[in-house]
Amino acid sequence: MIIDVVSAVLILTGSLLALTAAIGIVRFPDTLSRMHAATKPQTFGMILVLTGTFIRLNGHVDGGMLILTGLFTLITAPVVAQRVGRLVYREQSLGDEVIDEGDFTARRE
Template structure:
């Protein structure tokens, strides 16, 4: 009974966090903001769903696969976000009206 409640909590909370990430991807105006929404809350939501599944499986053989899935997600999501961010910055596809004055000055200096 308690295991089912914990599983439901983690799966529902993780799914709602992932839903907010999907809404952020659609609503944010530029690539860098969308990248943030695609990596941080999406990864956190997936980890919560995996924790809920691990609680439900309770020592099953497939638990190891869920742990590996979570680890690969935690390892690859920041790397992908960093690569996309560098590409966007290198291609100069940044909306300058979204930057504040200090960021614009740093960009003009080439920092």
């Protein structure tokens, strides 16, 4: 009975975080803000949902797949966010004719 309550609380909390991430993606004005909304609460929400599901399964064979799914999310989400953020930064910098100090290829017109 207590396990069911803990599982339900984790799943509902994770679902609410994923919902706020979706609302943030729609409502935020620029790409960097949207990227933050897409990575931070969505990843944490998914981990909470997976944890609640893992507790509810209670030793089922699919528990290992839930752990792998959570690890894959934790590994890939920061990498994707970093790549998107770098792309947006470079696009904005090149549009304003600002040269990044770490970039050795300057765009000239």
